[in-house]
Amino acid sequence: xxxxxxxxxxxxxxxxxxxxxxxxxxxxxxxxxxxxxxxxxxxxxxxxxxxxxxxxxxxxxxxxxxxxxxxxxxxxxxxxxxxxxxxxxxxxxxxxxxxxxxxxxxxxxxxxxxxxxxxxxxxxxxxxxxxxxxxxxxxxxxxxxxxxxxxxxxxxxxxxxxxxxxxxxxxxxxxxxxxxxxxxxxxxxxxxxxxxxxxxxxxxxxxxxxxxxxxxxxxxxxxxxxxxxxxxxxxxxxxxxxxxxxxxxxxxxxxxxxxxxxxxxxxxxxxxxxxxxxxxxxxxxxxxxxxxxxxxxxxxxxxxxxxxxxxxxxxxxxxxxxxxxxxxxxxxxxxxxxxxxxxxxxxxxxxxxxxxxxxxxxxxxxxxxxxxxxxxxxxxxxxxxxxxxxxxxxxxxxxxxxxxxxxxxxxxxxxxxxxxxxxxxxxxxxxxxxxxxxxxxxxxxxxxxxxxxxxxxxxxxxxxxxxxxxxxxxxxxxxxxxxxxxxxxxxx
Amino acid sequence: xxxxxxxxxxxxxxxxxxxxxxxxxxxxxxxxxxxxxxxxxxxxxxxxxxxxxxxxxxxxxxxxxxxxxxxxxxxxxxxxxxxxxxxxxxxxxxxxxxxxxxxxxxxxxxxxxxxxxxxxxxxxxxxxxxxxxxxxxxxxxxxxxxxxxxxxxxxxxxxxxxxxxxxxxxxxxxxxxxxxxxxxxxxxxxxxxxxxxxxxxxxxxxxxxxxxxxxxxxxxxxxxxxxxxxxxxxxxxxxxxxxxxxxxxxxxxxxxxxxxxxxxxxxxxxxxxxxxxxxxxxxxxxxxxxxxxxxxxxxxxxxxxxxxxxxxxxxxxxxxxxxxxxxxxxxxxxxxxxxxxxxxxxxxxxxxxxxxxxxxxxxxxxxxxxxxxxxxxxxxxxxxxxxxxxxxxxxxxxxxxxxxxxxxxxxxxxxxxxxxxxxxxxxxxxxxxxxxxxxxxxxxxxxxxxxxxxxxxxxxxxxxxxxxxxxxxxxxxxxxxxxxxxxxxxxx
Numbered sequence: 001x002x003x004x005x006x007x008x009x010x011x012x013x014x015x016x017x018x019x020x021x022x023x024x025x026x027x028x029x030x031x032x033x034x035x036x037x038x039x040x041x042x043x044x045x046x047x048x049x050x051x052x053x054x055x056x057x058x059x060x061x062x063x064x065x066x067x068x069x070x071x072x073x074x075x076x077x078x079x080x081x082x083x084x085x086x087x088x089x090x091x092x093x094x095x096x097x098x099x100x101x102x103x104x105x106x107x108x109x110x111x112x113x114x115x116x117x118x119x120x121x122x123x124x125x126x127x128x129x130x131x132x133x134x135x136x137x138x139x140x141x142x143x144x145x146x147x148x149x150x151x152x153x154x155x156x157x158x159x160x161x162x163x164x165x166x167x168x169x170x171x172x173x174x175x176x177x178x179x180x181x182x183x184x185x186x187x188x189x190x191x192x193x194x195x196x197x198x199x200x201x202x203x204x205x206x207x208x209x210x211x212x213x214x215x216x217x218x219x220x221x222x223x224x225x226x227x228x229x230x231x232x233x234x235x236x237x238x239x240x241x242x243x244x245x246x247x248x249x250x251x252x253x254x255x256x257x258x259x260x261x262x263x264x265x266x267x268x269x270x271x272x273x274x275x276x277x278x279x280x281x282x283x284x285x286x287x288x289x290x291x292x293x294x295x296x297x298x299x300x301x302x303x304x305x306x307x308x309x310x311x312x313x314x315x316x317x318x319x320x321x322x323x324x325x326x327x328x329x330x331x332x333x334x335x336x337x338x339x340x341x342x343x344x345x346x347x348x349x350x351x352x353x354x355x356x357x358x359x360x361x362x363x364x365x366x367x368x369x370x371x372x373x374x375x376x377x378x379x380x381x382x383x384x385x386x387x388x389x390x391x392x393x394x395x396x397x398x399x400x401x402x403x404x405x406x407x408x409x410x411x412x413x414x415x416x417x418x419x420x421x422x423x424x425x426x427x428x429x430x431x432x433x434x435x436x437x438x439x440x441x442x443x444x445x446x447x448x449x450x451x452x453x454x455x456x457x458x459x460x461x462x463x464x465x466x467x468x469x470x471x472x473x474x475x476x477x478x479x480x481x482x483x484x485x486x487x488x489x490x491x492x
Numbered sequence: 493x494x495x496x497x498x499x500x501x502x503x504x505x506x507x508x509x510x511x512x513x514x515x516x517x518x519x520x521x522x523x524x525x526x527x528x529x530x531x532x533x534x535x536x537x538x539x540x541x542x543x544x545x546x547x548x549x550x551x552x553x554x555x556x557x558x559x560x561x562x563x564x565x566x567x568x569x570x571x572x573x574x575x576x577x578x579x580x581x582x583x584x585x586x587x588x589x590x591x592x593x594x595x596x597x598x599x600x601x602x603x604x605x606x607x608x609x610x611x612x613x614x615x616x617x618x619x620x621x622x623x624x625x626x627x628x629x630x631x632x633x634x635x636x637x638x639x640x641x642x643x644x645x646x647x648x649x650x651x652x653x654x655x656x657x658x659x660x661x662x663x664x665x666x667x668x669x670x671x672x673x674x675x676x677x678x679x680x681x682x683x684x685x686x687x688x689x690x691x692x693x694x695x696x697x698x699x700x701x702x703x704x705x706x707x708x709x710x711x712x713x714x715x716x717x718x719x720x721x722x723x724x725x726x727x728x729x730x731x732x733x734x735x736x737x738x739x740x741x742x743x744x745x746x747x748x749x750x751x752x753x754x755x756x757x758x759x760x761x762x763x764x765x766x767x768x769x770x771x772x773x774x775x776x777x778x779x780x781x782x783x784x785x786x787x788x789x790x791x792x793x794x795x796x797x798x799x800x801x802x803x804x805x806x807x808x809x810x811x812x813x814x815x816x817x818x819x820x821x822x823x824x825x826x827x828x829x830x831x832x833x834x835x836x837x838x839x840x841x842x843x844x845x846x847x848x849x850x851x852x853x854x855x856x857x858x859x860x861x862x863x864x865x866x867x868x869x870x871x872x873x874x875x876x877x878x879x880x881x882x883x884x885x886x887x888x889x890x891x892x893x894x895x896x897x898x899x900x901x902x903x904x905x906x907x908x909x910x911x912x913x914x915x916x917x918x919x920x921x922x923x924x925x926x927x928x929x930x931x932x933x934x935x936x937x938x939x940x941x942x943x944x945x946x947x948x949x950x951x952x953x954x955x956x957x958x959x960x961x962x963x964x965x966x967x968x969x970x971x972x973x974x975x976x977x978x979x980x981x982x983x984x
Contacts, residue, residue, distance in 0.1 A: 027624075027627075029558070029559045029620065029624065030563065030566055030620070030623050030624075031559045031561045031562070031563060031611065031620070034559035034560070034561060035559070036556070036557070036558050036559065036624050037556055037557040038556055039554035039555065039556045039639065042554070042555050042556045042557055043554070043555070045557075046555065062531035062534070062535070063531065063534050063535070063538065064528070064529055064530055064531045064534045065528070065529040065534055065537075065662065066521070066528050067521045067523040067526035067527070067528065067660055068526070068613075068644055068646065068660050069523045069526060069582075069660070070523070071522065071523060072589070072599060074522055075589075075599070076597070076598060076599045079597055082589075082599060086588070086589040086590065086591075086599055087588055087589070087590075088587070088588065089587065089588060089589055090561075090584045090586075090587055090611070091584060091585065091586040091587065091588075091589065091601055092582045092583060092584050092585075092613065093583065093584075093585045093586065093601065094582075094583040094585065095580070095581065095582055095583065095648040096578070096579055096580065096581060096583075096648065097564070097567075097574075097578040097579070097581055097583065097612070098578065098579075099578075105568070105571055106568060107564060107567070107568045107574060107578055109583055109585065109610055118601055119523065119582070120589070121560075121584065121613070128521065128522070128523070131522050132519075132521065132522075132528050135519075147531065151644075152560055152643075152644065154560065156587040156588065168559055168560050168561070170557065
């Protein structure tokens with residue numbers, strides 16, 4: 001099976017597209033730009049959801065649900081936000097089909113069922129949510145309001161790619177309201193940290209925390225925090241954003257509260273989200289030419305067991321041993337699949353589970369029965385060893401933990417060797433061309449420079465790292481003064 | 493607070509509308525017909541989701557996700573289904589807004605961004621899913637295909653009510669494909685049983701299992717199984733449906749499989765769903781004039797503890813005892829809230845938690861500290877008793893189980909006393925008018941009779957009960973022969 005997979009070396013982009021489909025994560029649908037998330041891919045997404053949801057609730061947030069549609073007049077209330085999304089909105093204009101009088105069995109839009117006001121399919125929900133918050137917030141006692149929503153959103157992207165950029169995608173969007181600027185800023189930073197923690201410790205994807213430049217900021221935000229990951233082809237991927245909205249939406253939707261002294265003030269807001277795009281980051285961070293490599297935390301199947309046999313008697317003997325092993329592993333909360341299909345050979349099964357990224361494979365044949373051993377193979381390193389039956393369950397548990405750690409370390413090492421400091425535009429272009437990755441360089445802080453660099457090289461400022469050191473320098477393009485380096489990269 | 497609630501006696505419909513809003517379950521949004529599900533309501537929905545999802549997975553189903561939009565040509569492929577939903581579809585016709593040249597700061601639909609083909613916002617997903625299944629099913633080895641999706645759907649209802657009938661609602665929709673008719677029928681029946689089990693044992697709502705008449709069947713189905721519940725005002729509510737689709741969608745979307753002999757056959761299908769409508773059923777089955785009554789299984793807060801005190805010293809003493817109690821209860825997986833707000837009196841708190849339906853309230857004052865007791869109040873019976881501190885945790889655990897059982901029994905008793913057998917149309921109308929509930933009557937099996945009864949009385953055939961006995965009789969309207977009774981009722 002995996003023979004058909006284009007290698008990363010040959011064509012990274014093609015490798016990705018093929019892998020997502022062949023590993024049964026997702027596929028394109030009959031609807032332009034919209035994907036079908038297949039059961040195997042969705043099972044991974046469910047694990048992400050469960051962990052994020054737990055983290056959101058642990059930090060005091062509650063879930064709620066707001067409408068899919070936003071009336072046009074509501075949508076345009078916060079002007080910058082509206083401008084930012086106006087060019088990629090799906091718009092509902094009618095509410096009924098009728099039989100086509102000229103074409104039996106066909107339907108047409110009923111012109112008599114035109115909406116008085118068009119509805120925008122939410123590209124993000126600030127407008128509908130802040131228009132609701134107006135009714136929920138009267139006094140400082142109603143604050144902070146800490147709400148999250150799991151939802152689908154639609155952005156009419158012209159060039160789409162499975163998970164990375166689709167017209168419809170799934171995400172969560174947090175929307176919080178606070179009495180003070182300091183508290184809202186703290187919330188935005190806190191949620192960026194939650195995302196970073198999740199990416200690194202659950203998905204094994206190292207990320208850099210930073211602030212977006214004004215150009216790259218969310219439309220309607222005063223500050224956008226982000227986490228940026230680096231893919232194996234040297235391109236960056238924005239893996240999550242958390243916005244400090246100032247009082248922009250509170251003013252647009254007239255959301256005020258009476259403070260402890262009874263004085264009316266506008267509320268301060270944040271919003272933050274991660275999406276099914278993380279599935280793309282997952283694939284591109286860890287996987288290889290044989291297929292997916294899944295961190296054990298996210299693997300729908302953590303251990304697959306393949307019997308090696310010639311006779312039915314051997315199979316029966318093996319199955320008995322496997323049943324014991326499976327129960328022992330399940331007791332340790334390890335998800336196990338016994339692949340005892342009789343119509344496929346072991347080699348085929350090995351390739352299939354490699355393609356699907358199952359972290360650990362156990363093979364067992366008559367020799368193993370005799371020796372009371374198993375053959376244990378790691379998906380990430382493609383290494384095998386023979387392990388004694390005694391204590392195999394805790395051995396596997398520890399192995400899975402080790403794989404999780406090793407995947408992060410490997411990705412981190414790649415990332416660390418792909419941050420290059422440059423001090424001239426020539427060097428910048430050279431590194432970008434030859435090596436890719438993050439390029440740490442001085443920038444004069446203007447949007448004009450940022451744009452010229454982007455137009456010349458396709459690299460954008462991914463972020464101003466939160467942990468950057470103060471360092472006087474000169475902008476690589478203009479030579480104008482700079483107070484510290486920012487990170488550039490080509491990005492997804 | 494609860495003083496403001498209209499009583500059921502005064503106006504059942506108004507009572508419901510007020511209660512849903514006052515208890516913080518949901519509210520109307522600024523978008524016609526669409527609701528906001530508030531955190532407290534959403535927490536209940538999450539508990540339903542978690543349990544249903546567990547039940548679906550236990551019966552071998554996997555989750556996936558399919559697009560929100562259905563191109564018109566795909567939508568109309570299965571004609572009956574398309575006809576059934578055409579009159580209430582939200583239709584996307586454009587994909588971009590632009591600045592209004594005549595009105596600065598305003599946006600208008602960009603006429604240059606008209607879609608070549610209109611997109612229907614899914615009212616249900618058979619079309620998009622069966623068009624996908626065509627690519628997933630080649631051989632009998634690919635069957636059965638057992639998939640569920642959690643999603644939002646849109647039906648442009650003209651008269652909407654929170655949870656019961658909204659333009660957008662949340663639901664799950666199962667879509668399965670099978671090699672044989674018998675297996676598909678078995679699946680539809682199985683999922684009806686899963687729904688009945690869930691309604692009765694998790695939501696404490698008794699239901700009658702049955703088949704819909706042809707008139708009431710899902711558009712595109714060959715048979716619709718349903719569960720029907722009875723609300724306190726004597727009106728029925730369809731709480732879930734499971735459809736046997738025959739080969740209708742397989743034929744419309746050309747989904748065939750090679751059977752074991754290599755012969756091509758059309759696939760057999762089912763679909764089944766329950767929605768946020770169940771929230772309405774929950775409210776209307778158990779609640780009373782003081783507010784919500786929640787079965788412990790569904791209550792976001794199962795136990796609320798209210799301190800009764802005059803001095804801060806007393807409060808400190810009480811809080812110490814409450815901390816111990818809370819930990820003991822949490823160890824038994826009971827969700828507890830300690831309402832130690834200092835700006836509200838106990839009476840206000842009692843009313844608030846009654847309104848919100850918390851199953852058990854514990855009050856503790858200085859006398860209780862002295863006597864080593866608690867005052868324990870049941871929300872469902874509004875009864876109180878003094879309980880000794882020793883063994884209070886297991887006492888509460890058992891009490892919660894008892895409340896769950898009692899709520900079901902109470903609802904069952906109401907239902908059982910509201911199924912009336914009648915043998916004439918006069919009697920039918922009388923019972924319908926005076927008492928409501930299910931009316932068990934003979935019907936001649938024709939759609940014409942069904943419609944006349946509906947037009948005359950507003951009662952519809954809720955179902956042909958699965959457990960009905962063979963009984964020769966005469967149709968209450970026409971006198972024509974009938975082979976058994978069906979259940980009529982006015983319905984939500």
